[in-house]
Amino acid sequence: MDTKYKEQAKIFKAFCDEKRLQILELLRSGEKCACVLLEQLDLGQSGLSYHMKILVDSGIVESRQEGKWVHYKISEKGSAYAVALLKELTTPNACLDANTCCKQ
Amino acid sequence: MDTKYKEQAKIFKAFCDEKRLQILELLRSGEKCACVLLEQLDLGQSGLSYHMKILVDSGIVESRQEGKWVHYKISEKGSAYAVALLKELTTPNACLDANTCCKQ
DNA sequence: ACCTCATATCAAAAATATTTGATATATGAT
DNA sequence: ATCATATATCAAATATTTTTGATATGAGGT
Numbered sequence: 283m284d285t286k287y288k289e290q291a292k293i294f295k296a297f298c299d300e301k302r303l304q305i306l307e308l309l310r311s312g313e314k315c316a317c318v319l320l321e322q323l324d325l326g327q328s329g330l331s332y333h334m335k336i337l338v339d340s341g342i343v344e345s346r347q348e349g350k351w352v353h354y355k356i357s358e359k360g361s362a363y364a365v366a367l368l369k370e371l372t373t374p375n376a377c378l379d380a381n382t383c384c385k386q
Numbered sequence: 387m388d389t390k391y392k393e394q395a396k397i398f399k400a401f402c403d404e405k406r407l408q409i410l411e412l413l414r415s416g417e418k419c420a421c422v423l424l425e426q427l428d429l430g431q432s433g434l435s436y437h438m439k440i441l442v443d444s445g446i447v448e449s450r451q452e453g454k455w456v457h458y459k460i461s462e463k464g465s466a467y468a469v470a471l472l473k474e475l476t477t478p479n480a481c482l483d484a485n486t487c488c489k490q
Numbered sequence: 491a492c493c494t495c496a497t498a499t500c501a502a503a504a505a506t507a508t509t510t511g512a513t514a515t516a517t518g519a520t
Numbered sequence: 521a522t523c524a525t526a527t528a529t530c531a532a533a534t535a536t537t538t539t540t541g542a543t544a545t546g547a548g549g550t
Contacts (some may be wrong), residue, residue, distance in 0.1 A: 284404075287404035287407040287408060288404055290401065290407050291401065291402050291403060291404055291407060293401075294398050294401035294402050295402050295507095297395065297398035297472065297475065298395050298399050298402045299395060299507090299508085300388075300391035300392060300395055301508090303391040303394050303475070304391060306475055306476070307475070307479075310476075310477065310478055310479035311478070311479050312478070315526095316526075316527065317526070317527090326510065326511085327526085327528090328509080328511075328512095328527090328529080329509060330527090331527060331528055331529080332509080332528095332529095333508090334527095335528085347527095349518065349526090350517050350518065350525060350527080351527085352526080352527065356478075361472075361476035361477075364472060365469060365472050365473050368401065368465075368468060368469050368472055369465075369469050371401065371407070371410055371414070372410070372446065372460050372465035372468070372469070374415070374460075375414035375415050403537090403538085405538090420496075420497065421496070421497090429539090430540065430541080431497070431498090432498075432499080432539085432541075432542090433538075433539060433540075434497090435497060435498055435499080436498095436499095436537095436538070437538090438497095439498085453496090453547065453548065454494095454495060454496045454497080454546080454547050455496065455497085455547095456496080456497065456498095
């Protein structure tokens with residue numbers, strides 16, 4: 283019950299930070315290696331790694347290792363889930379708890 | 387250019403915090419007075435006010451004053467915008483910048 | 491005008507998130 | 521095995537967010 287909100291918040295954290303929005307925009311044009319992202323962002327290597335971890339943990343981004351390189355791309359599945367969830371969270375609910383709704 | 391990410395982040399901040407997700411869930415069953423929300427949440431009055439401001443500023447929630455009370459509800463328009471934006475942010479882009487995409 | 495109640499704002503404290511630089515790990519090349 | 525490179529992790533510094541309690545604002549009632 284309590285963990286539900288934590289999990290949901292984790293998903294949307296991907297979109298709450300300017301750097302991460304910028305990273306996502308770069309990824310919209312296709313899979314990118316960390317080194318390419320690093321070139322285009324005003325971020326140090328460890329900073330990029332920090333943000334990529336948050337993005338991957340949110341499910342919005344997938345990573346794939348290829349030799350020394352890690353490639354990142356937007357996850358279709360994760361994104362679709364986030365969109366569906368956002369829709370759900372903002373859509374009127376059936377009245378489940380008689381005590382808390384239809385009150386006024 | 388820079389402010390774009392700030393504005394987008396502001397919208398999704400509504401969904402990045404457990405307390406706010408809980409508030410949104412309460413609002414899914416219909417418009418609620420601040421005083422009703424206060425009863426159902428583990429939050430002080432000023433804390434609720436703080437979160438409601440963030441929710442209203444994000445466009446996800448609308449407020450309406452009626453006498454001494456303020457009523458809050460989920461904004462259909464704001465929510466639809468957020469969903470559309472989230473979809474856009476996670477959808478492959480047309481190739482706009484020849485230098486940054488189709489590279490590898 | 492004064493009082494009461496609902497909400498907002500402020501400022502300080504506490505908690506979290508982000509940045510930064512140093513170090514660790516892991517892969518491929520020599 | 522050693523070296524060079526790419527990325528991850530750690531710890532400290534910094535910045536931002538959230539919580540809390542006190543006070544301000546604003547509406548309605550007396």
